[in-house]
Amino acid sequence: MPQLDFGNPLIIAQIVWLLIIFGALYYMLTAYALPRVEGVLEERAARIAADLEAAQAAKSEADAAMAAHREATAKARAEAQSAIAAAMQQAQAEAAKRSEELNARLARQIDEAEARIATARDQAMGALRQVSAETTTSLVAKLGAKADAKAVDAAVDRALAARAA
Template identity: 60%
Template sequence: MPQFQDPLLLSQAVWLLIIFGVFYFVLSFFVLPRVGSVLEDRAARITADLEAARASKQQADAAMAELSAATAKARAEAQAAVAAALAEATAKAQAESDVLNAKLAEQINAAEARIATARDAAMAAIGSVATETASALVSKLMGKADANAVQAAVSRTLASRGAA
């Protein structure tokens, strides 16, 4: 092969090995350790950040649980307050209703007493009105009416009907 018969090939190969050795030495002792330390620092920072994120998540979960408990407690307290207010309003309304019912019952009793008095007065007057009417009818029909007979007949009729 003619390319291997060049006199400069041996010197090029030697320089290639020298340059390769220098690059290997520089890379292995200076560049790669720095790159390795950067990678290790980065891995440590990522791990620390992940741990911080886990801790933050646990704190957030704890805060969320605390918030849920506080919300549930506040909701229960609000429902208790509403129930108490409703019970108080119901009791107050019931008391006012009882007072009004008592007042209405008193008014009804008074009205019934007035009605009974008026009915009794009307029933008492009905006897005299019935006697006068019957006397007038008998006088018109017969010409003359016996007041005692008419009075007795009206009293019997009213007594049979339960009016007098």
């Protein structure tokens, strides 16, 4: 390489100028450019740190808000469940009351119907006794004999008593 020919008398002048230019460039960089770069880097690092702190504060605030929201949701859910339970209890009580009223009314109607049936049965049995006595008297008369009313009534009473038992 011809640049490293140390036998050449101009090489020493070139090395001196290299050292002078390198020293001047080093001085300008350390005095002017590097402090500005360092200031920008420090400012950037401070801004990043501040942004991280702000993000951390926002995160903790959001976490607190989320916890409050969950708590409010749980409280609202519990209140809704209690309101639903109260409504169900009230509806069941009303249904039980209506059922009791309906059962009482149906029981009255059944008792009245049984009373009417018993009255109708008693009337029918009374009419059956009379019809049976008249039929027996008529049959005996058709057979050519005279029927005794007391004997016919006694026979009909025995037959009805035997059927009732």
